[in-house]
Amino acid sequence: MAEGVKPRVKVPKKAAAGDTITIKTLISHKMESGQRKGKDGNLVPRSIINRFTAEFNGTPVIDVTMEPAISTNPYVEFEAVVPEEGEFKFTWYDDDGSVYDTAKKIAIG
């Protein structure tokens, strides 16, 4: 597991049914591209978050393939329609096999 990885998300606490809401997500990660050379002249091995997904009550909302050119602490902002109350689940997949996830509930009202 890479060091200092911590997912953060910002989802409104409630929305009206059918509303489009803005979701902000950020995961602290060094996103080592695999193209840089270290002090010893050797390539620093690639270590990035390669996939990010969000689900709402089990339904996929977004599925992103991420590439090495994405910079440190990838920030993803997107919109989603909320048809009912429920839970957003966010998952990040690391190159080293680690999976980080977090969830946020949203109420209707």
Place this chain on the structure above:
Amino acid sequence: MNFKAMTALAGALALSAGLANADADEDTLTINGEIEIVTRTAAPDHVDGLSEVISGWHFRADETQALEMDDFDNPGMLGVEAAMEVWETAEGSEGKACADCHESVEETMKGVRAVYPKYNEAAGEVQTLEMVINDCRTERMGAEAWNYTGADITNMVALISSVSRGMPVNVAIDGPAAEMWEQGKELYYTRTGQLELSCANCHEDNYGNMIRADHLSQGQINGFPTYRLKNAKLNSVHARFKGCVRDTRAETYAPGSPEFVALELYVASRGNGLSVEGPSVRN
């Protein structure tokens, strides 16, 4: 001859168009919709060369400005969060954490950033926040001093700054700090390097103008530590000074050296009246 005159004229036109676009903008800065930041105000009396002091925030693009208006969007807050964990973690031979003496950072550190660098009676010298933090670590915690411009200390300074945001910078320049302030002023107006540039040549005489692709600000440090998009990390005041002096093609002073402490005191005092803004976001 005619042709030369034509190109000179075209050059002048292009330049003035560039200048018009490069002035500080008129936006206002409110963080998280609640902390109002003073980003423009009348210059303090001890600053002869400026009539108004302007935060560097005004010289950046709208997109960069927006990053600072919400803590979630501000990447500098990642450093603040990291420092918050360190604040509560015991370290060193005394087994103490910052929180053991200073308790809640929101209460005990509120207003601290605004008055530093500051003369310290016991130490008999002007100290920056970095020096105070390292003194605390070596004297009271029995821990090792941090590298003056390293990530650990810059994050900690960012944490301490973040709780003072919105408060006016109010650095004392009289009394025992006066001598060092004069020294800092001297440095500010002294030309250095192969390019023979002083701080004032860019940041007092030419703020708002473009220096090739770079937009010159007043070089105010009320927003430090600053998260720079170009290197994706928090940057400390002395690291920035070093970069600036290097760009004049001079040998730079070392971060933490008495020269840079004096310069920090002087430059901070030029921003007296602006709000503490750190951790800010710049490009």
